[in-house]
Amino acid sequence: MQNSPIIENDALNETLQETPVDSDKTDAFDGIVGESTKMQDIFRLVERVADSDSTILINGETGTGKGLIAHAIHKQSYRRDQPFVSINCGAIPENLLESELFGHVKGSFTGATANKVGKFEAANGGTIFLDEIGDMSQDLQVKILKVLEERCFEPVGGCKTTKVDVRIVAATHRDLEEEVQKGNFREDLFYRLYVIPIKLPALKERRSDIPHFVAHFMDRLNSTKTTAVDSISEEALNVMIQYTWPGNVRELANLMERIVVIKGQGEIEIDDLPRKMRDEAPKNCILSPEITGEGLCLSTAVSEFEKRLIYQSLEKTKWVKNRAAKLLHVKRTTLVEKIKRYDLQKCA
Numbered sequence: 001m002q003n004s005p006i007i008e009n010d011a012l013n014e015t016l017q018e019t020p021v022d023s024d025k026t027d028a029f030d031g032i033v034g035e036s037t038k039m040q041d042i043f044r045l046v047e048r049v050a051d052s053d054s055t056i057l058i059n060g061e062t063g064t065g066k067g068l069i070a071h072a073i074h075k076q077s078y079r080r081d082q083p084f085v086s087i088n089c090g091a092i093p094e095n096l097l098e099s100e101l102f103g104h105v106k107g108s109f110t111g112a113t114a115n116k117v118g119k120f121e122a123a124n125g126g127t128i129f130l131d132e133i134g135d136m137s138q139d140l141q142v143k144i145l146k147v148l149e150e151r152c153f154e155p156v157g158g159c160k161t162t163k164v165d166v167r168i169v170a171a172t173h174r175d176l177e178e179e180v181q182k183g184n185f186r187e188d189l190f191y192r193l194y195v196i197p198i199k200l201p202a203l204k205e206r207r208s209d210i211p212h213f214v215a216h217f218m219d220r221l222n223s224t225k226t227t228a229v230d231s232i233s234e235e236a237l238n239v240m241i242q243y244t245w246p247g248n249v250r251e252l253a254n255l256m257e258r259i260v261v262i263k264g265q266g267e268i269e270i271d272d273l274p275r276k277m278r279d280e281a282p283k284n285c286i287l288s289p290e291i292t293g294e295g296l297c298l299s300t301a302v303s304e305f306e307k308r309l310i311y312q313s314l315e316k317t318k319w320v321k322n323r324a325a326k327l328l329h330v331k332r333t334t335l336v337e338k339i340k341r342y343d344l345q346k347c348a
């Protein structure tokens, strides 16, 4: 595939890093957690491009919040008072998808007992969110390309062309460039979609957001489920921060719901977490080590303990080394040497 004239995410982010998030326009991000640098960059990018009407392609693993960001783009744009219509192209059977997208005329196929308005027409004036666009058949890809190029389509079984004024936001969990190379996705459609790419990081790439997510879901669940689970132990939170979250934010939201509903009140403790999560974490968490029958290597245990305390002090001071060194009553140079030795790095 040749190089495309796209706006590179990183280059764009560099420019945007200087721009503060506009607090008067942050309504669009209500209920969206994102204190990490990576998410703040995304919010700035959304603010910058929302009104441009350019096509946006959101990419990210399942459960990273693609749907939420698509909606925020709409709410941030001048189309906010018009419809936001979402369709999951991967969840609708191939033979029905065309009619869902473009509508159909009465009698055009068995079961078409009346004219039906499709999602594109329903979204007229607003935004259409084509979720999982990478799962669409080649035939439909051609039809989507036509809408992107000419902003018009024909309903199934109809010959009258309908014109629409819609902003297109698409999303996929697939690597579309790779799908193009494999011949599964049309190159021309890829370039039409890939005008403004937004890459949502996996949750494990923005671990500093995890405590905020925990607090957010706890608050929300307590008010909707009338529960009173009001805190989480440091140990349990550390385990959650270390976990890899293959299902991303959706997995975290579902786990919080399970814990809050079952527990009902009090503090979330390490024993409330699933075993697989606890098993993944012990080597990294501050747990009081237990001396088993085989004994324990004292110097390894002490190093591990030191490493965790240094990490904690850095997190507490937002990685300002002078302050972290003061908290630990050591010289800055000693702290820097230990950070290097333990290869400690700031989470996103």
Ligand SMILES: Nc1ncnc2c1ncn2[C@@H]1O[C@H](COP(=O)(O)OP(=O)(O)OP(=O)(O)O)[C@@H](O)[C@H]1O
Residues within 6 Å of the ligand: 031, 032, 033, 034, 060, 061, 062, 063, 064, 065, 066, 067, 068, 069, 131, 173, 249, 250, 253
């Ligand atoms: N930053 C966030 N703040 C608050 N909630 C979030 C955030 N990101 C995701 N969620 C929640 O996680 C769940 C999954 O989000 P969403 O459906 O937008 O993800 P997705 O990437 O579109 O997933 P899929 O690829 O499976 O469609 C939703 O319940 C959503 O509200």
